[in-house]
Amino acid sequence: GQNIDQPTEMTATEGAIVQINCTYQTSGFNGLFWYQQHAGEAPTFLSYNVLDGLEEKGRFSSFLSRSKGYSYLLLKELQMKDSASYLCAVTDSNYQLIWGAGTKLIIKP
């Protein structure tokens, strides 16, 4: 079956760095997405990886290793507004998005 695993909840301190991991087993692979979702709101796009390596975009970076079925989202200089759920999603061979359950990130002052 298809499966995406990410931690349920993480806590970090304002100003620090946090890494949210995602592992996947899917039928085929056509890219991995990270989305941010604040409570009561729809998800917003953060990043897309289809090749191995690190993609950096401001305070957020995303890494992919296809051979390991592994990705992480790195958030630097954490701000209180970064408190949200972070969703990992993989596009399978049929170009359908398979969603992880999300990681709730709690930022403490």
Added chain:
Amino acid sequence: GAVVSQHPSRVICKSGTSVKIECRSLDFQATTMFWYRQFPKQSLMLMATSNEGSKATYEQGVEKDKFLINHASLTLSTLTVTSAHPEDSSFYICSARDPRGREQYFGPGTRLTVT
């Protein structure tokens, strides 16, 4: 970035009535739109894939006669929850795939409460 709108943002209806939710892509033509449902503290659950000009593809366990989807144009898809019951109360989110890119753009969601 691309914008997807959804209307209404909130709706409260009585049990047994029907509710229609609209999803529009505002600056691109979307041949494919997706409808998700999200219960509190849970991840997104894909309900169906809406294809312009053809029938929607429903996920296993989703009743096609209860959740009617119409994708009448390249910028509009509608989801009608028929004979709504309290257990249908949820956050319904649509998304549209921009054919020029890869990601899905999400609408702001519709919070449905059935009393």
